[in-house]
Amino acid sequence: MPLSAFATLPDDARLWLRALTCPTEAVVLAPDLDAFLARWRHKGIQYQGAWTLLDNRIIAIAEPTLAAQPSGCAIDGMLRGIAQISAKLGMALEDPLVILVRLQDGIQAIQRSELQAKLTEGSLDGAAPVLDLALLTLGDLRQGKLERPLASTWIGRKYARLLVAAI
Numbered sequence: 001m002p003l004s005a006f007a008t009l010p011d012d013a014r015l016w017l018r019a020l021t022c023p024t025e026a027v028v029l030a031p032d033l034d035a036f037l038a039r040w041r042h043k044g045i046q047y048q049g050a051w052t053l054l055d056n057r058i059i060a061i062a063e064p065t066l067a068a069q070p071s072g073c074a075i076d077g078m079l080r081g082i083a084q085i086s087a088k089l090g091m092a093l094e095d096p097l098v099i100l101v102r103l104q105d106g107i108q109a110i111q112r113s114e115l116q117a118k119l120t121e122g123s124l125d126g127a128a129p130v131l132d133l134a135l136l137t138l139g140d141l142r143q144g145k146l147e148r149p150l151a152s153t154w155i156g157r158k159y160a161r162l163l164v165a166a167i
Contacts, residue, residue: 002026003142005052006062011139013064016075017146018082019094019133021109023056032085037061040081042074049078054146057107058131062138099155100131102147107131115155119162126151126163 006013029051037049040063049063059082066075086093094100098109101124110118118124129147140146150156151163 002052002054005050006138006142009048009050009062009064009138011137011142012067013062013138014066014070015135015138015141016061016079017054017133017135017141018059018061018079018096019098019100019107019109019131020057020059020086021092021094023106024053024089024091025056026053028089029053029059029085032088033059033082036081036085040074040078042071042077045069045071045074047074047078055107058133060141062141067137096133100133101150102129102131116159116162119159124150126156130155 033051037047037051040047040049045065047063047065049061051059051061054060061078061082063078083093094109098111099115101108101110110124115124126149128150130150130153131147132145132153135141135145156163
């Protein structure tokens with residue numbers, strides 16, 4: 001993962017992860033995201049956000065101030081800005097409620113309503129790497145917590161009987 005953009009940020013920096021529906025290159029996003037983060041302010045506070053693109057699909061933004069002094073308005077503004085930038089560039093963001101799973105043919109978005117069927121039919125199993133876009137800190141990302149086996153997530157707990165039946 002290209003985490004060098006976060007080299008000067010502490011592990012407790014607040015993290016946001018938003019997935020694009022289709023892969024892209026960081027150079028496509030860079031002019032707009034760099035400009036947006038350079039002007040990211042709220043109530044006189046200049047935020048020190050940094051970003052990177054993971055797997056050509058996941059926009060990762062980290063900012064240290066908001067870990068200690070959270071501002072819902074500043075966070076909402078940043079998330080709206082990401083949505084506006086992606087729309088301007090003709091890109092769509094994944095619904096935050098989909099499950100992102102890394103399969104042989106790449107990252108797949110699975111609707112929650114489809115999980116049981118995929119587990120029952122065997123096209124998804126407990127070993128499938130699930131991407132956790134709810135990580136809260138940069139340290140979690142650095143520690144490799146972005147991907148975990150499905151069986152160790154809430155999905156594994158909810159559908160444990162299907163995972164046991166598949167063994």
